[in-house]
Amino acid sequence: MRITAAVSWPGLPEPRLEQLEQEEPRAGEMRVRIVAVGICHTDLHEHPGRHSPQPIVLGHEGAGVVEAVGAGVRGFAVGDHVILSGSSCGTCPSCLAGRPTYCDLAMPLSFGGKRLDGSTALSCDDGAIHSHFFGQSSFATHAIVPERTAVKVDKDVPLxxxxxxxxxxxxxxxxxxxxxKVKAGDSIVVLGVGGVGLSAVMAARLVGAKHIVAVDLNRARLDLALELGATEAIAADTPDLAQAIRAVTGRGVTFSFNTTTVPAVHTVALECLAMNGTAGFVAAPRGEWAPAMFPMLAGGRQLRGILGGDANPRTFLPMLIAYWRQGRFPFDRLITPYTFDEIGRAFRDCEAGTVIKPVLKVSDL
Ligand SMILES: [Zn+2]
Ligand SMILES: [Zn+2]
Structure with a gap:
């Protein structure tokens, strides 16, 4: 059927809205009418064609309504409201252990731009357009998604x-x-409080962390972090930042969580740790960087890569929604709405850091 999608072509400064032809869902897939889709930095990074082939429809924070189900889909019916999360195979050891973000096939399923059999769901008059970005390609009025990409949600929560x-x-x-696994009484520093970092701040408050230190260059973001649960805010350009963080507890923090790609911040994330502390990170340092190994050895400290929060979306997302209903996890505070045809402006605002989480409204419910 005909859909409208934002296509990333080589050389284009931003995705361009176009009419495309979309296949019907194959076995194990569903067609989801997209109501809204968030923009994430991974979309910005992939738009120029970093890991994924082009032309491609990006978008991997979709939410919408199931419009058609393919053969063999068991968990969903037409009309269900769904959030789309990552794609995974469902049968490898990581998937079986409930850790789908570390699926053995995560890279081809997320960035391959096609199904594992090499087919894509989208085409234009000139040929195939890559699809299935994170199992979604949700910068579109409709997305063909594997069943495992979707999480069913209650219909009374706005998509x-x-x-x-x-x-x-x-x-x-x-x-x-x-x-x-931050617990009540623990201390954590969140380095970079954009959408990911502020979600970490809210979660740290939720679990009762005693010290939640927010670090950023952006003063407005530090103020929002304080509103959302940070107990201390430190400007990222503070001289001897690691020492300033260590001073909050007098002995360093048990956890650091680094959302940035800045090599110097990766260094701070280790230097600010207390004994037996763990430095979690979600993005690799850009450029050359090597951790100082002796302090890791002498302090029993760890450096820990984390993808998709280690979480199983099927169980974790309903829990976050329950906390949101209780007023304990106000993630809606991060959102700035845009219309679908404002995708270019939303990309630029996201890149410039003037908004935290742009969300494109694609269709009415
Ligand atoms: Zn993302
Ligand atoms: Zn798997």
Missing amino acids: ELLAPLGCGVITGAGAVIEAL
Whole structure:
């Protein structure tokens, strides 16, 4: 059927809205009418064609309504409201252990731009357009998604609020709750308080962390972090930042959570740790960087990569929604709404950091 989608072509400064032809869902897939989709930094990074082939429809924070189900889909019916999260195979050891973000096939399923059999769901008059980005390609009025990509949600929660849960919010909140397992009384510093970092701050408050230190260059973001649960805010350009963080507890923090790619911040994330502390990170340092190994040895400290918050979206997202209903996890505070045809402006605002979480409203409910 004919759909409208935002296509990333080589050389284009931003995705361009176009009419495309979309296949019907194959076995195990569903067609989801997208109501809203968040923009994540991974979309910005992939738009120029970094890991994924082009032309491609990006978008991996979709939320919408199931419109058609393919053969063999058991868990969903037409009319269900769904959040789309990552894609995974469902049968590898990581998937069986409930850790789908570490699926053996995560890279081809997320960035391959096609199904594992090499087919894509989209085409234009000139040929195939790559699809299935994170199992979604949800910068579109409709997405063909594998059943495992979707999480069913209650119909009374607005889908335009739920869109960012599938990547940015689960990445930050999952890191604190599932990966680092921060507990009441613990101390954590969050380095970089954008959408992922602020989700981590809210989660740290949720679990009762005693010290939640927010670090950023952006003063407005530090103020929002304080509103959302940070107990201390430190400007990232503070001289001897690691020492300033260590001074909050007098002996360093038990956890650091680094959302940045800045090599110097990765260094701070280790230097600010107390004995037996863990430095979690969600993005690799850009450029050359090597950790100082002796302090890691002498302090029993760890460096821990975290993808998708280590979380299983099927169980974790309904829990976050329950906390949101209780007023304890106000992730909607992060959202700035845009219309679908404002995608270019939303990309630029996201890149410039003037908004935290842009969400495109694609269709009415
Ligand atoms: Zn993302
Ligand atoms: Zn798997």
